[in-house]
Amino acid sequence: MTKAQIGLIGLGTMGAALALNIAEKGFPIAVWNRTTAVTRRFQAEAGELADRVIPTESLADLVAAIAPPRAIILMVPAGQPVDDQITALAPLLDPGDLLVDAGNANFHDTNRRTASDLPMRFLGMGVSGGEEGARHGPAIMGGGARADWDRIAPIMQAIAARAEDGTPCATWMGDAGAGHFVKTVHNGIEYADMQMIAEIYGLMRDGLGMDASGIGETFALWNEGPLKSYLIEISATVSRASDPLTGAPMLDVILDAAGQKGTGRWTAVEAQHLAAPIPVIEAAVMARNVSARLDERKAGEARFGPAPQPLELATAELEAALIAGKILCYAQGFAMIEAAGRNFGWQLDLPGIARVWRAGCIIRSAMLNDMAAALAENPARNLVLAPAFAERLQASIPALRQVVAQGVLHGHALPALASGLSWFDMMRTGRGTANMIQAQRDFFGAHGFDRLDGRDTHHGPWGH
Template sequence: MERSEIGLIGLGTMGAALSLNIAEKGFRISVFNRTVSKVDTFLSDSGPLAKRISPTRSLEEFVTSLKVPRAIVLMVPAGDPVDAQIAALRPLLDPDDLIIDAGNANFHDTNRRAAQAVDDGVPYLGIGVSGGEDGARHGPSIMGGGDRAHWDRVAHILEAISARYEGQPCATWMGEGGAGHFVKTVHNGIEYADMQLIAETYGVMRDGMGMPAAACADVFASWNQGPLQSYLVEIAAEVSAATDPATGAPMLDVILDRAGQKGTGRWTVIESQQVGAPVPVIEAAVAARNLSAALETRRAGEALFGAASRRLPDAALSLDDLEAAMIAGKVMCYAQGFDLLARTGTQYGWTLPMPEIAEVWREGCIIRSAMLNDMAGALRTDPDRNLLFAPYFADLVSRHHTALRKVAATAATHGLPVPALSAALGYFDSIRTARSTANMIQAQRDFFGAHGFERIDAEGQHHGPWGGGG
């Protein structure tokens, strides 16, 4: 039997799609799944690609079917299942056989597994894969983490199956340990924020302007031809235009307003607090999802306090205002994400390739956007500068922040919840305020805890005349 160049364990939605992608790019692949019947189903559904797929029905058969040194991709649920799968595999492998965790892992877990692999003298990679089922099948964005030499062993496969932007593979090594999974985590945090900005703008159109879903679809489709061109705006147009086959109603009108999440946005926010990197737009998006889940609480709140009027007076806002506000909010969302990447990279000793991160996200992933090409250029010019201060984006925000303020203020006075847009405005106003109000906080901290403060006219730590509180 011809041995496979690579193997994959876990034939769920993403694993099955990735396996077909690998086979389609000309690589022979062995597959295994704990529920063995899935292997047979997958093979029967593989069509002409089945000739490049070796189905296996035990871990031992799977390992034997691979060329040495082996390369094995895990596409199993994050957390304990990954540890269990590694524990089951390692006794069957040679010391130079490579395990590649391509699931949605918490990067702290990846750091731990990478450190253990170093202690054990075995190779290990943790890679972030973005793009959903379609991306996995036809070309995802791939963010690699681990030893560079181990990445180089399989880079020819990962680059071949990745998305392309003007011929350039959207697959790059990000750094040691959990760097790849951390970059994917921040990607997902930005994804949460981008989706929330779109949802809030849809809410203003639906509830504030009384626009039906089909009209919202036309607006999103129009915006997708300009600066907001992106995958998420594109599919916002598609879902807004869709009709429910069962009722004939707009699909959006029959979907329950309770958003799901897998926790990756929350991981982004937690890490931002750990390193002191402000990501208020992402925080607002995560909080909005959590609040959306509290459906009964929201219903009780409306019953107790009454629904806000929400409907805007004619000409209170224009569609141009909404587009400009989204542009400004999107820039600040991405700027916060890249700032978090830079600060966390410093903390963990990763020299994250900031321009390459933007380039990897230009195609294949969920947050792919026309802006990312300009972001890559800005980061290549000055990777340490906040993106908001790069000339191109500073100009965008300078031209559009007035619309962001108008939208946030108008929404607030009419009871339209826009937490992410409001957080973007708060971030903008804070970052352009040279003297903030934190002097009051420092005075209070010194009063009750004698923590001391710096003065504007003298060096060192000082205390106030209040003598301390309790």
């Protein structure tokens, strides 16, 4: 019997799609799911790929079906289930065998597992693109020992999405949990990008009185310009869709309470530890949390009245505002990755990360080519200061300022767009207001401060 070149555990939506992708690219794959009926059904429904799928009914069978040194992908829920699977596999594997956690793991868990005395090799790998990406070409972010990544790189690069220049969107990010960290920041940017699009959608719906179809046409038009991206593309699609049950616009029958799996929250929490300001992402996480508070929001509307009021803005202003917001959001995300590289000692390749995100992943965007080029020129420079993006911001910030101002004046909630604008204004202010904070800190805690004139006196004449 032909031995599999790789194994996979967990035939849920993502695991099944990834396994079919691997088989389709010509690699025999052994699969196992804790529910045997799921494994059998998967193989039976694999169609013309069934000959490259080896179903197994026990972990021992799975291990025996893979050619050594073995590589096994784990597609199980993050956290304790991964540790449980490692424990179950430990007696069956050889020291040179490799486990690849391809779930949405917290990178601290990946760091811990990599550093622990496991009886096998371990690699953390971020996979982005949802079910469609997993099946036909995701973006893949590997983390761990470079030699371990190199072992599976031919398969990962074969199944990954391809950028327009043909480059596979799969590469090694760095040691230990670097791959899962980069995937986490990707998801944080995803939260922010989606939130800003939702805020612009709200302005069109509640401020300009546009119907869902018209909003969809507007998004479709924007997808032909600088905002060309997967998220704008699907925003056009969902806006124009009709509910098969009622015939109403699909958006008009969907409850406005957004779900989340935690990766955006992880991004916000880790940013605080790294002292890396990511206010657009933090605002997006906050907005999702608020969206779930339906009863409180209804009580607030009953007490204070409906917030959104009609306003006058051109759709071209909304487009420019979204361009500015997107640049600011990505700039914050890449700055956070750069801070993590310094903090954890990872040699993170920022332009390489931008190139991996060009296709397959949820935040793929036409802007990422230019971002990769700007980061290659100077990875340590904030993206807003790169000449190409500084020029775009100079052209689009006035629209963002107008959109935020008019939105706030007319009661529209714009947490992500407004946070991006405030961050930008701080970043362009050479002398801010933190001197007041330093004086306050010195007054109540004698913390001291630096003087503009460089003199040695570092405390104020507070008289107490």
